[in-house]
Amino acid sequence: MGAEPCESFPLIKNILLLDSEGQRVAVKYYSDDWSTLNAKLAFEKSVFAKTQKTSARTEAEITMFDDYVVVYKFVQDLHFFVTGGSEENELILSSVLQGFCDAVGLLLRNSVDKRTALENLDLILLCIDEIVDGGIILETDGSAIAGKVASNGIDGGASLSEQTISQALATAREHLARSLLK
Amino acid sequence: MAQPLVKKDDDRDDEADYSPFLGIEKGAVLQEARVFNDPQLDPRRCSQVITKLLYLLNQGETFTKVEATEVFFAVTKLFQSKDTGLRRMVYLMIKELSPSADEVIIVTSSLMKDMNSKTDMYRANAIRVLCRITDGTLLTQIERYLKQAIVDKNPVVASAALVSGVHILQTNPEIVKRWSNEVQEAVQSRAALVQFHALALLHQIRQNDRLAVSKLVTSLTRGTVRSPLAQCLLIRYTSQVIRESSQNPQTGDRPFYDYLEACLRHKAEMVIFEAARAITELSGVTSRELTPAITVLQLFLSSSKPVLRFAAVRTLNKVAMTHPLAVTNCNIDMESLISDQNRSIATLAITTLLKTGNESSVDRLMKQITNFMSDIADEFKIVVVEAIRSLCLKFPLKYRSLMNFLSNILREEGGFEYKKAIVDSIVILIRDIPDAKESGLFHLCEFIEDCEFTYLSTQILHFLGNEGPKTSDPSKYIRYIYNRVILENPTVRASAVSTLAKFGALVDALKRVD
Numbered sequence: 001m002g003a004e005p006c007e008s009f010p011l012i013k014n015i016l017l018l019d020s021e022g023q024r025v026a027v028k029y030y031s032d033d034w035s036t037l038n039a040k041l042a043f044e045k046s047v048f049a050k051t052q053k054t055s056a057r058t059e060a061e062i063t064m065f066d067d068y069v070v071v072y073k074f075v076q077d078l079h080f081f082v083t084g085g086s087e088e089n090e091l092i093l094s095s096v097l098q099g100f101c102d103a104v105g106l107l108l109r110n111s112v113d114k115r116t117a118l119e120n121l122d123l124i125l126l127c128i129d130e131i132v133d134g135g136i137i138l139e140t141d142g143s144a145i146a147g148k149v150a151s152n153g154i155d156g157g158a159s160l161s162e163q164t165i166s167q168a169l170a171t172a173r174e175h176l177a178r179s180l181l182k
Numbered sequence: 183m184a185q186p187l188v189k190k191d192d193d194r195d196d197e198a199d200y201s202p203f204l205g206i207e208k209g210a211v212l213q214e215a216r217v218f219n220d221p222q223l224d225p226r227r228c229s230q231v232i233t234k235l236l237y238l239l240n241q242g243e244t245f246t247k248v249e250a251t252e253v254f255f256a257v258t259k260l261f262q263s264k265d266t267g268l269r270r271m272v273y274l275m276i277k278e279l280s281p282s283a284d285e286v287i288i289v290t291s292s293l294m295k296d297m298n299s300k301t302d303m304y305r306a307n308a309i310r311v312l313c314r315i316t317d318g319t320l321l322t323q324i325e326r327y328l329k330q331a332i333v334d335k336n337p338v339v340a341s342a343a344l345v346s347g348v349h350i351l352q353t354n355p356e357i358v359k360r361w362s363n364e365v366q367e368a369v370q371s372r373a374a375l376v377q378f379h380a381l382a383l384l385h386q387i388r389q390n391d392r393l394a395v396s397k398l399v400t401s402l403t404r405g406t407v408r409s410p411l412a413q414c415l416l417i418r419y420t421s422q423v424i425r426e427s428s429q430n431p432q433t434g435d436r437p438f439y440d441y442l443e444a445c446l447r448h449k450a451e452m453v454i455f456e457a458a459r460a461i462t463e464l465s466g467v468t469s470r471e472l473t474p475a476i477t478v479l480q481l482f483l484s485s486s487k488p489v490l491r492f493a494a495v496r497t498l499n500k501v502a503m504t505h506p507l508a509v510t511n512c513n514i515d516m517e518s519l520i521s522d523q524n525r526s527i528a529t530l531a532i533t534t535l536l537k538t539g540n541e542s543s544v545d546r547l548m549k550q551i552t553n554f555m556s557d558i559a560d561e562f563k564i565v566v567v568e569a570i571r572s573l574c575l576k577f578p579l580k581y582r583s584l585m586n587f588l589s590n591i592l593r594e595e596g597g598f599e600y601k602k603a604i605v606d607s608i609v610i611l612i613r614d615i616p617d618a619k620e621s622g623l624f625h626l627c628e629f630i631e632d633c634e635f636t637y638l639s640t641q642i643l644h645f646l647g648n649e650g651p652k653t654s655d656p657s658k659y660i661r662y663i664y665n666r667v668i669l670e671n672p673t674v675r676a677s678a679v680s681t682l683a684k685f686g687a688l689v690d691a692l693k694r695v696d
Contacts, residue, residue: 009382009385009415010411010414024242026240027240037242040242041242054523054524055523059486059488059489060487060489061488061489061524062488062493062524062526064492064526065561071489089414089452089455089456090455090489090492090493090496091452091455091489091490091493092411092414092452092456094452095410095452115201118201118202118203119202121202121233121237122236125233126271126274129274129277133342133346133349134314134345136345136348136349136379136382137411138341139375140411148338
C-alpha cells in the first residue's frame with residue numbers, strides 16, 4: 001500500500017508565461033495530456049483563475065488541482081508557471097521555475113514586464129528551449145540558461161564567469177535594439 | 183489642427199495594450215517569409231519574421247499543410263546564412279513545424295554538417311533537432327556521431343545527445359542500447375548535469391534488468407554524485423532496488439536504508455525532501471525507520487517557503503493515513519498552518535490533524551475548523567468534510583460535536599457537490615453510529631426545509647422513508663415530510679408522498695393521519 005513509486009526521471013508537463021490577464025506571452029507543452037488547443041486554453045484559464053488572487057512575488061507559490069502540481073511566481077505583469085504530475089518532487093519543479101525566472105531576468109536586463117518580453121520574444125522562446133527538452137530538464141541554473149541563449153558560443157567549462165555574462169548580455173542588447181515593428 | 187478624438191484614458195490604455203505584434207496577421211507574415219528566398223539574406227530581418235511566425239503558432243494559430251510545407255522549405259534556405267543568431271531561430275522553427283519524413287530529408291545534410299561543426303552551440307542544437315525529427319533509418323546513419331557526442335568534452339553537447347537518447351529509446355530502443363558503453367562513461371563525467379542525464383538514460387536502458395540496476399545503485403551510492411538532480415534520481419532508483427530485494431534476515435535492516443538516511447543531511451533541499459519522501463514510501467516501513475524522515479519534514483513545516491511547507495505537509499498527510507502516531511509530534515506545527523495564506527497548505531494541515539488527533543483534541547480542532555471553513559473554496563471544504571466523517575467513525579463517542587458541526591455548515595452557503603458531501607457524511611454516520619441516528623435524521627429534516635437542490639431533497643426523503651419508520655417515534659418526522667408535499671416542486675412533492683406512504687405502510691400507529 002502507499003503512493004505509486006516514482007521511478008522515472010522528473011518530467012515537466014508544461015511551462016507557461018502569461019500576462020496579468022491570463023493571456024499567453026509564451027507557452028510550451030511537453031505532454032499529451034492537453035492534446036487540443038482548447039484543452040490547453042482551458043488549463044491556462046483554470047490555473048490563472050486559481051492563482052490570480054494569491055501573492056506570489058517574494059516567494060514561489062504552489063497549488064494543486066486535478067492531477068497536477070503547479071509552482072508559480074509573479075514578476076511585474078508577468079505570471080510564470082511550471083507544471084508537473086501530482087507525484088512529482090515539488091522542489092524540483094520549483095528549481096525549474098527559479099531557473100526560468102532568473103534567466104528571463106538576466107535576458108531582459110531586469111525589465112521583466114510583458115512589453116519587454118514581447119519585444120524580445122525570440123530570447124524568451126530560446127530560453128524556454130534551453131530549460132526543458134521534451135519534458136526532460138536540461139538546466140536549472142538561471143545564468144547558465146541565459147548564457148546558452150545569449151552567447152553564440154558555449155564555454156567548455158561548467159559555469160559562466162562574470163566576463164562571459166557581460167559578453168552574452170551585449171549580444172542580448174543587440175537583440176533588444178532591434179525593433180519588431182514594421 | 184483637429185482635436186484628437188481619443189480621450190486621455192484611451193491613450194493610457196493603448197500604452198498598456200501595446201504589443202510589437204499588434205495587428206499581426208498570418209497571411210501577411212507568410213508573405214513576409216518570402217525574404218527567406220532572397221539571394222542576399224538579411225539575418226536580422228529573417229530572425230524577425232521567424233519570431234513572428236513562432237508568435238502566431240504560440241498564440242494558437244495553425245498552418246495548413248500547404249502553408250507549413252512552404253514555410254518549411256523557405257526556412258531551409260536559411261542554412262546558407264552563417265549568422266549564428268539566425269541559425270538558433272531556424273532550429274526552433276524546424277522543431278515547431280514538425281516536418282514529415284520526406285521534408286526532413288531536405289535538411290538532413292545541413293543538420294548533419296552542423297552536428298560536426300566546430301561551434302559547440304551548433305553541435306548541441308543540431309543533435310536535438312535531428313533526433314526530434316528523424317526516424318529509425320536516419321538514426322542508424324548518425325549513430326556514430328551521437329555516440330561521440332555523448333562523451334564530448336562540451337557538457338552541453340553531451341547532455342543534448344543523452345537527452346535525445348532518452349527520447350529515442352521510446353521508439354527505437356535497440357539503437358540506444360548499443361550506446362551503453364558511452365553512456366556508462368558519461369555517468370562518470372565530472373560535469374554535473376551530464377552525469378544526471380547519463381544516469382537517467384542508463385537506468386532507462388537497464389530498467390528491466392534488476393541486477394544491473396542494483397549494481398548501478400551500489401556503485402553510485404559509494405561514488406561521487408555531482409548534482410542534486412542526479413542525487414534525486416539515485417534515491418528513486420535506490421527505492422526501486424529496496425522494493426525488489428528482500429530484507430537482510432540477520433540484521434533486519436533494509437539494504438541502502440543508511441544511504442537514504444544520509445541523504446536527509448544533504449545540503450540541497452530537493453535531495454532532503456526526495457529522501458524523506460522515499461523513506462515514508464518504503465513498504466512496511468517501521469516507526470524507527472520513519473522517525474528521521476519525519477523530523478526533517480517537521481522542520482520544513484515552518485519554512486518561509488510555501489513550496490517546502492506544501493511538500494512537507496502533503497507527505498505527512500499521506501503518512502498519517504497509515505502511521506498516525508508517527509506524525510503526532512508535528513501536531514503543534516500543523517496547527518499553526520491552519521492559518522497559512524496558502525489554502526492548499528491549510529487544508530492539508532487540517533485534514534492531517536483530523537487523522538492524527540486524539541479524542542480529547544477533537545473539540546478544540548472543531549473550533550479551529552469552524553473559523554477556517556468560511557475562508558476556503560468548496561473543493562477544499564469537501565476534503566475537510568470527508569476527513570471529519572472518518573474522524574467521527576474513529577471516535578463514535580464524539581458524534582455530538584461532529585454532527586453539530588456538519589449540520590451547521592449544511593445551513594451555510596455552498597454549492598451542490600459540497601452540500602452533497604455533507605449529506606452523504608451525515609447519512610453514513612446515521613448508518614454506522616446508532617446513537618447518532620435521531621439527531622442525524624433531525625438535522626436532515628431541518629435541511630430539507632430550505633434546500634435548493636431537488637436531487638438532495640429527494641435523496642433525503644427517500645432515506646427518511648427507510649430509516650424513519652425504524653426509529654422510536656416516527657411521528658416526529660411526519661410534519662417535515664408533509665410540508666414538503668405542500669411547499670415544493672413536483673419532483674420533491676412526489677418523493678415526499680412516497681415517503682409518507684412508506685411511513686404509513688410500516689408504522690401501524692400512523693395509519694390514520696389527521
